[in-house]
Structure formats: structure tokens, C-alpha cells
Amino acid sequence: MKKTPDFIIIGAMKCATSTLHDQLAIQPDILMSEPKEPNFFSNDEIYAKGFDWYADLFQGADVTTLCGESSTHYTKLPTYPDTILRMQAAMPSLKLIYVMRHPIDRLISQYIHHWTEKEVSVDINRAVTTLPILIEYSMYSKQLAPFIKTYGRENILPLFFDSLVTRPQHELERVCKFLGYAQSPQWDFDLQASNVSRERLQVNPLRDAIVDNAMVTFIRKNFIPKSVRNFIKKPWQMEKRPTLTPENIDFLKKQFDKDLKTLGNWMNVALSCDTFKETGRSLSDPRINHAWE
Structure with missing residues (x-):
């Protein structure tokens, strides 16, 4: 019988998911997919390859090996609306990890990604109104809602980007505890961070x-x-990080604060754009085992 994933890092885009994937991949008895983002359940052309193709990504793993993959496309509503139904049909029992960054910082990083891929040429302040997915992908409670409904909060670990950056070893231990990993994971500080936007060049x-x-x-x-x-x-190269106007920052805060209030209610914390980073760092306190509690 083919091994299938025990867990998936479902997002969010531009929130250090590649770095977390790489750190998990070097731990003994954890097998992470290659490629890192198979996007099997989201992208129609990949889903058409069939589940056997997907299961082959974890070929060679035995029953004691924890298997995982990391596809941020899975939390890109409304772009990929069939993701959750496909996942539920194939794997009704699953652990999920969702990494969240300050929604405006994440939006800017996504814009840089689209610029490097030549998918956008307008200034970021215009892109905010002409490219709605910049906002949609930062709506964390909206993206999480179908996964909570399908898999339950107890099977979803929310992580904060700021905690991952400031206390990586502790956050890795939290992840592995959540996954039921029996060994002691070690963060490799010599492993270079993956997908750093400022180092990327526009495609040619x-x-x-x-x-x-x-x-x-x-x-x-x-x-x-x-x-x-x-x-x-x-x-x-993009010489300078894009800058949003004060008006657009106020507009985005109003959009995101509504979504963050819902997320905060789920997590029993006060969440807003103004408190996001501080709250994220506080939730990495060693005395807190699970952010939903």
C-alpha cells in the first residue's frame, strides 16, 4: 500500500513555508515531497495526473516515516476552489500547518513575486485595486475556514511568521510535537532561507x-x-521594496482587520494589523502548546 502524506503545509504564500519545508526535510524519519509544491489538489492539470502520481512522491517511506508536502496554492481562494473537496475525498484524516505573516507585508512580498514573474507591471498602489488576489490571499480566516470545517481545529496548527523568524528552534519543536514526531528536531541555522523575494530577478x-x-x-x-x-x-532587479501610500495602508488595514478579528476570535486573542506581529511573537511562549487554546 502506497504511503500518503501525514501532513501538509497549506500556506500562506510568502510566509517562509519553503524554509519550514526544508528544515523538516532534514530531520530523520521525515520525508518531504520533491518538488516542494506539487500543487496536486489545486491545479487541474496536475490533478489530472491521478492520485498514484501524487502518492509516488512519497515512494520509499515506511510506516514509521512522517510524510509531508507544502503547497501554498491550497490556500488561494478563490483561485483554486476545488482544493478542499479533492483533499477531503483522498485524505479525510490529515494534519495541516498554516503559516501567517503580517497581511500587508505578505501582500507586498506577493507583489514582488508577481513582478519577478512578469505577471504584473503596474505600481503596487495600482495593483492593490487591479489585482484582487493580493488582498484575498492575506485573508487568513477566509482561507482557513473550509479547512477548519473539514478537518477540525485540532488538526490545524497556525504558525506566525514572526515567531518562526525570532524563535525558529522552538517553533520547529511545536510543529514536530503537533505532528507526533518522536525524535528531537534540530533547526539548522546554516541552511539558507528559501525563496527570499529581494534576491530574485525578473524572469528572462x-x-x-x-x-x-x-x-x-x-x-x-x-x-x-x-x-x-x-x-x-x-x-x-527590483532595486527598492515597493512602498504603499498612506491611503492604501489605511484601506488595507480596514480590509484585513475584519478578517483578523474573526481569526482572533478563533484563537482567543486580539488580532489586528496593529497587533499582529506582537501577538504572533507572544504566542511562541514555551508555556503555550497550541495557538487555538
Whole structure:
């Protein structure tokens, strides 16, 4: 019988899910999927490959191995409306991890992602009104609601980005305790963070094909000064982090505070844009075992 995931990191996008995935992958007796984001239950063209294809991602795992994957597409309503029904049909019992970042910070990071992929060219202040998914993907209670209804709060671990950054070892231990991991996990501080937006370049097929060539990479890293490399990268790089106008910040706070109030009620804490980071850090207190309590 093929092994299927014991848990899934379901999001949110641009909230250090790749870093958490990589840290879990290096723990003994934990197998994380490759690719990191199979997006099986969300994307129609991948779902069409069939469940056997998905199960093969965990090939080789035995009954004692914890298996997981990390697809942030699973919490991208309304873009992928069939995700939860597909997951429920295939795996009615499952543990889920959801990482949340300050909703405005997450929105900005998502905008940078779309810019690097050449999916958006307008200024971020215009994109806020023309690209509604920037706001939708930061509506955490809205994204979580169908998962809570399907799997129950007891099977969902909410994590805060700020806690993961400031107390990574403690948060990794919380994750592993939630998963029922019998060993003592260790955060590897030498493992480089994944998907750092500020380091990304705008896509360019010709440049990428040249840069990915092994010989070119060797020459570039060993014979071309870093200052020259940085100069060459400039045309494809976003030099400054995008800045929202005060008016747009006020608009976004009003949008997100309504959603965060619902999330806060579920978690028995006061949540708003103004309190989000402080509350997130406080919930990493070692005396607190589960954020829903």
C-alpha cells in the first residue's frame, strides 16, 4: 500500500513555508515531497495526473516515516476552489500547518513575486485595486475556514511568521510535537532561507538559460567580481521594496482587520494589523502548546 502524506503545509504564500519545508526535510524519519509544491489538489492539470502520481512522491517511506508536502496554492481562494473537496475525498484524516505573516507585508512580498514573474507591471498602489488576489490571499480566516470545517481545529496548527523568524528552534519543536514526531528536531541555522523575494530577478528565458549553464556558473562565480555581477543583474532587479501610500495602508488595514478579528476570535486573542506581529511573537511562549487554546 502506497504511503500518503501525514501532513501538509497549506500556506500562506510568502510566509517562509519553503524554509519550514526544508528544515523538516532534514530531520530523520521525515520525508518531504520533491518538488516542494506539487500543487496536486489545486491545479487541474496536475490533478489530472491521478492520485498514484501524487502518492509516488512519497515512494520509499515506511510506516514509521512522517510524510509531508507544502503547497501554498491550497490556500488561494478563490483561485483554486476545488482544493478542499479533492483533499477531503483522498485524505479525510490529515494534519495541516498554516503559516501567517503580517497581511500587508505578505501582500507586498506577493507583489514582488508577481513582478519577478512578469505577471504584473503596474505600481503596487495600482495593483492593490487591479489585482484582487493580493488582498484575498492575506485573508487568513477566509482561507482557513473550509479547512477548519473539514478537518477540525485540532488538526490545524497556525504558525506566525514572526515567531518562526525570532524563535525558529522552538517553533520547529511545536510543529514536530503537533505532528507526533518522536525524535528531537534540530533547526539548522546554516541552511539558507528559501525563496527570499529581494534576491530574485525578473524572469528572462535567454539570460536564465545562459546563467544555468554549469561552465558559465563556474566562470561567473570564480572570475567575475561581485560588483560586476551586481551591475549586470540591475536591469532585472527590483532595486527598492515597493512602498504603499498612506491611503492604501489605511484601506488595507480596514480590509484585513475584519478578517483578523474573526481569526482572533478563533484563537482567543486580539488580532489586528496593529497587533499582529506582537501577538504572533507572544504566542511562541514555551508555556503555550497550541495557538487555538
